[in-house]
Amino acid sequence: MARFDELIHQPVRLRIMAALHALDDPEARLDFRTLRDLLGVTDGNLAAHLRKLEDAGYIRVEKTFVGRKPRTYIALTHAGRAAFEAHVQALQEILRTTPGDGVE
Amino acid sequence: MTQAPISPEEARQALALIETTTRQMRRALAHGGAPYFLMIWGTVWLVGFAATHVLGPESPAVGGMWLVLDAIGALASFAVGAYLGRRAPSPRGMRLGLYWLVWTVYAALILYFARPRTGDQLALLISLFAMMGYVSTGLLCRSRFLVGLGLAVTGLIVLGYVAWPAWFNLWMAVWGGGSLLTAGLYMRWAWS
Numbered sequence: 657m658a659r660f661d662e663l664i665h666q667p668v669r670l671r672i673m674a675a676l677h678a679l680d681d682p683e684a685r686l687d688f689r690t691l692r693d694l695l696g697v698t699d700g701n702l703a704a705h706l707r708k709l710e711d712a713g714y715i716r717v718e719k720t721f722v723g724r725k726p727r728t729y730i731a732l733t734h735a736g737r738a739a740f741e742a743h744v745q746a747l748q749e750i751l752r753t754t755p756g757d758g759v760e
Numbered sequence: 761m762t763q764a765p766i767s768p769e770e771a772r773q774a775l776a777l778i779e780t781t782t783r784q785m786r787r788a789l790a791h792g793g794a795p796y797f798l799m800i801w802g803t804v805w806l807v808g809f810a811a812t813h814v815l816g817p818e819s820p821a822v823g824g825m826w827l828v829l830d831a832i833g834a835l836a837s838f839a840v841g842a843y844l845g846r847r848a849p850s851p852r853g854m855r856l857g858l859y860w861l862v863w864t865v866y867a868a869l870i871l872y873f874a875r876p877r878t879g880d881q882l883a884l885l886i887s888l889f890a891m892m893g894y895v896s897t898g899l900l901c902r903s904r905f906l907v908g909l910g911l912a913v914t915g916l917i918v919l920g921y922v923a924w925p926a927w928f929n930l931w932m933a934v935w936g937g938g939s940l941l942t943a944g945l946y947m948r949w950a951w952s
Contacts, residue, residue: 660765667777674778678785680901684850694781694788722846729849744778750771 658745663712665743668705671695673740676715676732685718685729706730714739789848794906795947796840801890802941804833809883809933817879817929834864856897863893880921880928887917887936905947913939 664673675694676686692702709715714736718729732740766774808829812822837860845853867889876882891914898906913936920931 662765665766665774667774670774670777671781674781675785678782679789679848679850681850681852684848684852687847690788690847694784727846744775747771747775750766751768751775754768 657742658749659739659742660746660750661739661743663708664714664740666705668695668697668701669709672702672705672709672730673714673732673736673743676730677737677740679732682732682737685731688728688730691730709736712736712739789844793840793844794903795944797837798909798940798944798947800833800836800840800944802937802939802944804829804937805887806933806937806941809929809937812879812883813927813929813933817883822879852901856900859897859900860893863889880925883929883932884917884921887932888914891917905943909939909943 664670672691672695675691679686688699688702692699695702697705706715706717710717713733716731716733718731720727720729808826811825812819815822815825841853841857845857867886870889871882871885874885876885891910894910895907895914898904898908898910916935916939917932920928920935924931
């Protein structure tokens with residue numbers, strides 16, 4: 657069901673959710689550095705947006721070690737996936753219900 | 761009912777941002793490495809079968825050459841898989857890695873006990889096993905491209921072996937290796 661989500665709609669958070677949603681495997685996790693490089697943001701900026709999404713229950717942040725190196729992985733939760741898909745539907749609906757406009 | 765707190769233009773921009781990010785993400789992860797695996801094994805087949813044609817399938821050098829080429833291909837594939845697995849680890853990726861490991865062990869066991877009579881028969885069986893792996897991976901990953909490619913190359917392999925046995929290795933270099941390499945390059949170009 658379509659539902660516009662103010663939290664997701666912020667551009668960096670929208671891109672975070674889109675990137676995580678683009679992973680083929682719903683159970684896949686994404687490396688923090690890969691996400692940071694993709695979005696072109698700083699560590700601090702990304703961490704702040706991730707915290708907001710995590711607080712909303714949309715993502716799961718896992719800290720682990722690969723060898724001796726600490727690594728952070730981010731995964732979309734079921735609630736996050738549903739919220740993102742509902743948000744995309746809401747965006748499409750806004751275009752659809754606008755006279756003279758349509759989804760391309 | 762959805763409220764519309766933004767204008768249609770803003771909605772359009774947001775959808776465009778989502779689409780761009782989705783494309784960038786899939787490119788960053790190289791679609792699970794599929795184009796690289798195809799390019800690696802396409803090159804191995806191209807070089808290996810062309811060299812087998814030149815040297816002759818029964819030449820003593822051919823067995824050792826294939827061992828070296830296959831080892832290079834396996835190491836390169838492992839390196840690509842490990843690199844992508846670090847960036848976006850997923851249970852499906854792990855399952856696919858295990859699937860190919862099990863596939864390799866079973867293929868080696870079957871070939872060992874089947875004892876093909878000629879080098880061409882061995883090449884035929886290995887190639888068919890490889891295509892079975894591509895088609896089943898395509899089915900598991902819901903990739904029509906991979907299923908179609910596997911079936912098409914299977915058809916070419918059988919056609920070459922039956923219709924032009926004397927030219928089988930050259931045929932495999934061009935249509936087997938060439939097809940995989942071209943498909944990998946195409947995927948890399950078209951999906952980027």
